[in-house]
Amino acid sequence: MTQSMTGPGQYARRPIPVRAGVGLREPHYDHVLEHRPAAAWFEVHSENFFGAGGRPHRVLERVRRDYPVSFHGVGLSLGSTDPLNRDHLRRLTELTKRYEPGLVSEHVSWSSVGGMFSNDLLPLPYTEEALSHLCGRVLAVQDALGRPIAMENPSTYLELTASAVPEPEFLNALAGRTGCTLLLDVNNLFVNAVNHGWDTDRYLGLLDGRHVAEYHLAGHTRRRLSGGEILIDTHNAPVSDAVWSLFDAAVERLGPAPALIEWDSDLPELGVLQTEAARAEAVLESARVLAS
Amino acid sequence: MSSLRELQLRLFQALRDPKGTGACEGLVRGKGPVAAERLAVHRNHFLLSLTDALRVTFPVVLRLVGDDFFRMLARRFVREKPPTAGHLTCFGGHFPAFLDRQEEVAPLPWLPDVAAVEWLQQEAFHAAEAPVLDLRTLAAVPDHAAESLRLVPHPSVRLLRSAFPCVRIWETNHRDSEPAVVDLRSGGETALVWRSLRGVEVERLSAGTAELVTRLQQGECFAAACEAAVGADPFFDAGAALADLCRSGALSAAQWTGGRNTHTA
Numbered sequence: 073m074t075q076s077m078t079g080p081g082q083y084a085r086r087p088i089p090v091r092a093g094v095g096l097r098e099p100h101y102d103h104v105l106e107h108r109p110a111a112a113w114f115e116v117h118s119e120n121f122f123g124a125g126g127r128p129h130r131v132l133e134r135v136r137r138d139y140p141v142s143f144h145g146v147g148l149s150l151g152s153t154d155p156l157n158r159d160h161l162r163r164l165t166e167l168t169k170r171y172e173p174g175l176v177s178e179h180v181s182w183s184s185v186g187g188m189f190s191n192d193l194l195p196l197p198y199t200e201e202a203l204s205h206l207c208g209r210v211l212a213v214q215d216a217l218g219r220p221i222a223m224e225n226p227s228t229y230l231e232l233t234a235s236a237v238p239e240p241e242f243l244n245a246l247a248g249r250t251g252c253t254l255l256l257d258v259n260n261l262f263v264n265a266v267n268h269g270w271d272t273d274r275y276l277g278l279l280d281g282r283h284v285a286e287y288h289l290a291g292h293t294r295r296r297l298s299g300g301e302i303l304i305d306t307h308n309a310p311v312s313d314a315v316w317s318l319f320d321a322a323v324e325r326l327g328p329a330p331a332l333i334e335w336d337s338d339l340p341e342l343g344v345l346q347t348e349a350a351r352a353e354a355v356l357e358s359a360r361v362l363a364s
Numbered sequence: 365m366s367s368l369r370e371l372q373l374r375l376f377q378a379l380r381d382p383k384g385t386g387a388c389e390g391l392v393r394g395k396g397p398v399a400a401e402r403l404a405v406h407r408n409h410f411l412l413s414l415t416d417a418l419r420v421t422f423p424v425v426l427r428l429v430g431d432d433f434f435r436m437l438a439r440r441f442v443r444e445k446p447p448t449a450g451h452l453t454c455f456g457g458h459f460p461a462f463l464d465r466q467e468e469v470a471p472l473p474w475l476p477d478v479a480a481v482e483w484l485q486q487e488a489f490h491a492a493e494a495p496v497l498d499l500r501t502l503a504a505v506p507d508h509a510a511e512s513l514r515l516v517p518h519p520s521v522r523l524l525r526s527a528f529p530c531v532r533i534w535e536t537n538h539r540d541s542e543p544a545v546v547d548l549r550s551g552g553e554t555a556l557v558w559r560s561l562r563g564v565e566v567e568r569l570s571a572g573t574a575e576l577v578t579r580l581q582q583g584e585c586f587a588a589a590c591e592a593a594v595g596a597d598p599f600f601d602a603g604a605a606l607a608d609l610c611r612s613g614a615l616s617a618a619q620w621t622g623g624r625n626t627h628t629a
Contacts, residue, residue, distance in 0.1 A: 119451035123490025124519075126559060147450025153369040160450050185372040189447040190379055191417075192409045194372075201368050229402040231393040234367065267402075297401040304405060 086140035088113050088174035088286070088330045090360070092352035093142070094345045095334045101131045103342055111346065112353075113140040113174065115332050119147045122163045132171060142175040142286070142332070143168065144224075149189070150209040151182030151196045165216050175286060175330070177222035177255045178213070180206065180243065193226050197234035198242040203249075210250045222253040222285045227260040227305035231268050239264070240278035253285035256326070257334075258319045259311065263292050263303040272318055281326030289319060289352055290334040307336035311348055320355055328359040379407050380443055414442040414455070421456045422482045424537045425463075425475065437466060453490055457483060474528035474548065481534045481566060484522040484557040488564045491520035496561070497615040499607060501629045509620035509627070513586040515606075516617040520559035523569070523577055527552040531568045560613035567612070572600030577609070 091112035096104065098120075103109070114135055121128050135141060148160055168176055181193040196202045214220055223246060225239060247254055256279070265272045291309025295302050311319075311333070319331070333348040371391055378388045392399040415438035419426050426434045441462050447455045460479040463469050469476070496518065505513065524530070529546050531553045536543040554574035556567045569577065575596035579589035593600045609615050618629045 119453075122451045122453050124492035126489050126491060126493070126520075127563075128490075129493075149450050153366065153372055157450060163451070182372060183450060185369075185376045187448055188376065188380075189450055190376065190406070190410045191413050191447060191452070192379075192406050194375060194379075194406065197368070197371060199368070201366060205368060229405040230399065232371070232391060233393050234371065234391070295405070299401075302402065302405070 083136055083172050085172070086113075086136075086174055088140050088142050090328050090330055090356060092349035092356065093140075093330060093332045094342070094349050095144075095332060095336065096135065097336060097339055099339045100342050101127075105131060105134055108138060109342060109346065111139060111349070113142060113330065115142040115144050115175075115334070118143040118145040118164055118167060118176075121167055136171050136173075140174045141171065142177070142330075143171075143173040145176070145178040146193070147183065147189070147191075148178050148213070149182050149184040150178055150213065150223075151180065151194075151202065151206050152184045153182075153205065154184055154187065156209055156212055157184075161213060161216055164213075168217050168219075175222060176217060176219065177224055177286065179224045179226055180246065181226045195226060195228040195230050195232060197232040198237050198239060199234055200236070203242060203245055206246060207249045210246065210252050214250065214252065220252050222255040223247070224255040224257050224288065225260050225264075227257070227263045229267055229302060229304070238275070238278060239270075240275050240280075244278070244280045244283065247280070247283035252283075254279070254283040255286045255288060256284050256322060257288035257290070258322055259288065259290040259292055259307075259315050259334075260305055261322075262312075262315050262318050263305050266301075266303045272321070276322055276325045279326060284326045284329050286329055287319065287322065287331040287352075288334045289315065289331060289348070290336075307334055308338040309335075310344075311351075316351065316355075319352070323355055323359045328356045328363075331356060375403075378403055379410055380446065410446075411439055411442055414447070415439055417452050418442075418456055418459060421486055422459065422479055424482055424534050425479050427537050427543075428475065428478065428533075429472070433468070437463065437468070440466075456486065459483065474526075474530055474533060477524065477526040477528055477530035478534050478537075480524050480526075481530055481555050481557065484524060484555070485564045485566065487522055488520040488557050488559040491518075491559055494519050494616040496613045497610060497617055497629070499610045502606070502610060502615075502618055505618050505620065505629060506622065508622060509618075511585070511587060512621040514583065514619045515580050515586050515589075515615055516619065517577060517580050518558055518614055518616045520557075520564075521577065521581065521614055522557040523574060523581070524555040524557070525552070525574065526555065529553050531555045531566060534566065556612075556614065558612065558614045562613075565612070570597060570600075570605075572597030573605045573608070576600070576602075576605055577614070580615075 093113035094111050096114040096116050179193050183190050289311045290307045292303045293306040295304050331352040333345050418438045445458050460476045463479050464476040529550050532546045554569045556569045572593040576589050576593040579592050590602045620627050
């Protein structure tokens with residue numbers, strides 16, 4: 073008996089619609105396969121499918137057959153000054169060719185140096201050197217994949233003294249020079265605004281909405297430190313009211329785009345995520361209504 | 365060296381070093397909470413997310429040594445051997461060998477092999493898909509094929525030869541709410557780990573079957589593999605072993621030559 077195997081070109085084209093989607097994580101696999109719940113699209117972490125076979129792929133095959141799917145990478149470490157990780161890129165390329173996701177994204181960040189990986193997203197200074205370096209990496213990846221990628225703004229706890237320009241300027245330049253799109257994580261923006269005293273109005277005013285291809289919405293945690301409070305981007309809670317307001321403002325200024333409810337740990341039932349998605353959907357819908 | 369590279373080397377150094385923030389002097393701006401505490405957010409995530417991954421991959425080791433001891437070992441491992449890839453598929457592969465080197469683990473000499481049984485399950489979980497060879501197909505292999513017959517194990521198949529009853533220890537601590545006491549004097553065991561249609565499985569193999577599977581994995585033809593198996597165990601029953609392996613789903617294909625052709629089933 074042959075276990076199911078698929079190859080390239082086996083899936084119907086499913087672009088990610090301008091609707092609210094849900095992050096698909098392992099605790100929900102069985103439920104999604106069994107019940108085929110209503111969801112406009114799913115997003116998965118690319119690296120969870122870097123094994124050769126077994127359950128992860130069997131799940132992804134079924135999900136990709138029935139829903140639009142977006143691949144969100146967390147480990148390519150594009151900002152790292154180590155050589156571009158060819159093995160990782162090869163796996164991502166194979167995965168992308170096999171499943172033909174509607175969107176592929178990564179982070180404006182680095183997670184490795186000297187061949188060691190931190191399993192965390194570390195901040196880049198917003199300098200010409202870092203921009204030039206990151207642009208080179210993004211171009212190489214887009215070339216290998218044969219498609220543009222979306223790059224996500226990071227949540228940061230450290231501001232680097234070397235940074236010379238505001239983050240939205242850096243992101244605009246990244247998109248402008250490489251043709252990549254932007255994934256605006258509204259929760260990350262909110263977290264950074266609290267952690268570094270940023271003006272979110274100013275940020276949204278500076279960011280070029282034409283580059284925005286996706287939004288992320290997630291929860292955060294407050295942490296008390298000796299000099300005050302910071303927010304940590306934990307992805308383990310409902311989207312806060314303040315982030316919902318910021319999302320409203322973002323969509324109004326930058327336009328509607330697919331919006332993802334990103335919940336990674338302490339996962340509730342899928343229904344909770346679907347309720348969050350419905351709220352995001354309403355924001356997108358009213359923006360579409362206003363625009364028409 | 366570019367300033368970006370230097371920044372990254374220094375930041376990463378500060379991340380791994382439990383006391384190190386000095387490495388970041390001048391690199392980091394502070395507002396409110398001091399820079400050291402903010403760096404600690406990254407350091408904590410580095411340690412917690414990776415030690416959590418180890419807890420998930422090695423639940424029986426965790427149960428055997430308890431939370432505190434596991435945390436200490438896991439943190440030491442993560443600092444000593446951070447991941448070398450941006451995905452965690454291979455992370456933890458070095459944990460059994462690491463355990464073997466820890467002084468504190470010396471009183472538990474069977475622990476590294478139990479960890480290895482858990483690691484091999486991780487490998488089997490992610491292994492490539494392949495067809496499963498069933499008994500009916502095997503029975504249909506022509507008689508003249510006997511000499512050249514090769515049997516290909518499923519790509520998920522892994523073997524571990526241990527001087528300890530590591531499968532028994534793993535099994536009772538995985539399955540039973542009240543784990544049984546395992547007599548270490550009951551001797552060594554060979555674990556067969558593989559992925560069947562039911563999922564990842566673990567079984568004890570007799571000496572003869574262990575030798576058979578080892579030889580098959582090395583690409584030896586079935587006849588020679590059986591000879592070696594008999595060498596390891598004079599009572600080895602090839603038919604019974606084959607039937608067991610087929611039923612388990614541990615074999616993937618049969619290959620033989622006939623005339624000028626190579627056949628695969």
